[in-house]
Amino acid sequence: MLKLYYTPGTCALASHIALEESGAPYTIERIDFKTNQQNSPEYLKVNPKGRVPALVTDHGVLTETPALLAFIAQSFPQAKLAPLEDAFAFAQVQAFNSYLCSTLHVAHAHKMRGYRWAADESSFADMKRMIPKTVGASFALVERDMLKGPWVMGETFTICDIYLFTMAQWLEGDGVDLAALPKVVDHRSRMAARPAVKKVLDAEA
Structure with missing residues (x-):
């Protein structure tokens, strides 16, 4: 049985949705950031990075969203969450998810976690003032060049859609102009209507 450590409102939502979409047997355990539980000795034994998500598997613990999403897709191929039979297509999936992780999410993190990059309060x-511009620019690239439609990879739903939906949950809070992102907003609405997504959002509410 897989076990996912998560915190509502974080990128762990993607792994949670992927588990539900895959039909995998799993349990969840909430980590409370308000009480700094992510840095408790107990949780640091699970994930020394002190972050979520963390997925406990029969082989050990996995961290980092792109890795978890790929693992879930590969472990439950019957769910068809990634083009596993096509090495190039699967690499394209990984490239998209890596962009969300390494660029878009990092831009978003500057709003609340500037201490990772600077020590001066004015910095x-x-x-924070740059967030609408930097996050908006990342989403503009997705809108223009990366979201093929109706799903990220075209006609087939994949783990990319799950990850993009998770990132798009933060658009309003980041002050991004939704009018400039009609494809992303439409994608978010269609994702929110999926039964698995509804179930996970209810569970994390």
Whole structure:
């Protein structure tokens, strides 16, 4: 049985949805950031990075969203969450998810976690002011060049759609102009209507 450590409102939502979409047997355990539970000795034994998500498997613990999504897709191929039979297509999936992880999510993190990059309080404020521009630019690239439609990879639903939906949950909070992202907003609406997504959102509410 897989066990996912998560916190509502974080990128762990993607792994949670992927598990539900895959039909995998799994349990969840909530980590409370408000009480700094992510840095408790107990949780650091699970994930020394002190972050979510973390997925406990029969082989050990996995961290980092792109890795978890790929693992879930490969472990439950019957769910068809990735083009596993096509090496190039699967690499394209990984490239998209890596962009979300390494660029878009990092831009978003400057709003609340500026201390990772600077020590001066004035720098934190400057980073926050840049969020609509930096996050907006990342989503603009997705809108223009990366979201093929109706799903990220075209006609087939994949783990890319799950990850993009998770990132798009933060658009309003990041002050991004939704009018400039009609494809992303439409994609988010269609994702929200999926039964697995509804079930996970209810569970994390």
